Amino acid sequence: MMTAEPRPAEQLSRDLARELSWGLTGYPGNGEVCQIIIGDEASGHRLQLHLGPHGIEVREDSPRPADATVWVPDEIANLLIKEARSIDLRDRRIHGGIRYEGNPLLVTRMGQALLRPSPEVKAVYEAAEQRAGRHPAVTSIERVHRPSVAVIRAAVDASRPLVATGLLDHCLPGSWEALAQQVSGIHIEPQSLGRALPLSEFMGHVLARQAGGPTYSEGCMLPPAFLGAFRLAFAQNGALPLGAPQLWAGASDSSQAVTGLHRDPVNGLLIQLLGRKRVLMYSPLERDNLYPVTAYNSFQNCWVEPLKPRLEVHTKFKRARRLEVELAPGEVLLNPVGWFHCVVIDGPTFSVSVPIKGRTN
Known part of the structure; x- marks a missing residue:
């Protein structure tokens, strides 16, 4: 420093x-x-x-x-x-x-409020908006069974989210107990907790919603080896190079988003392993209707809360066009760079996000 x-x-x-x-x-x-x-x-x-x-x-x-x-x-x-x-x-x-x-x-x-974006990050978001503007508006999120690398890359180039199915059929854990055995020996450190604990112990807190225990992982980092047990067909042999995985697991109810509305400067995959997760998505072209914050480093949050909008303050949010998708176990969401999104869960859920390495503009 x-x-x-x-x-x-x-x-x-x-x-x-x-x-x-x-x-x-x-x-x-x-x-x-x-x-x-x-x-x-x-x-x-x-x-x-x-x-x-x-x-x-x-x-x-x-x-x-x-x-x-x-x-x-x-x-x-x-x-x-x-x-x-x-x-x-x-x-x-x-x-x-x-x-x-x-x-x-x-x-x-x-x-x-003290964070500031670099010119490079701002350029990524500007390019994402330009890319979205060059293609027809996305009106629904398509489900594609076992998409090829070419299909994934085409969706990225067109700024088009999609849900891939069938990619985890060979290794999908059938229960929390089975997954706990698969991740034996892996430790995580949620930011608010301030200490490391076994992932299997964290999963126990989530299932029990134990008072005083951590019940949401906050996107904490996972060791790269974690993905080895859930190798995606199109990611093998470096065909689609992936970055470091983050854990998004916990328990809540559907009255509020567990991840607030924001956008990321990378293309990413959200891999759903257990439970269900509802994702609300907005095109990069909806930026002005979503009131993004001016202070950020990489991911850019928004002031508006989609589930509880203050329409007397955020008047333009009424114009925002929203897409929704519910992810079931074994499904993988492609989230193109610059797409605004927030996540709602109802009950215990376990998913992993991973960035796709490579060009973003």
């Missing part, structure tokens, strides 16, 4: 407030207040961000109690401002150096 040149706490706090205000552009606030203290806890410089439905107001002195307070050491504040394009908020040197109390979701919003 690079070392940024130090600046006085007062200047740091104002710079940080400016960056946060830009990153929160379009945020549909409900009057939340976040207090940020730069430097020493007792004598550091303080400011408050008031998040209203029509904008952000920065105050240095306010009688309103804060919904969340964040203490940021000088050196970390410098890094957050200087390295916004490459900073990883999960880095323990950052995560462990910042202290907060109050609303954790509001604190997370503050952290995300």
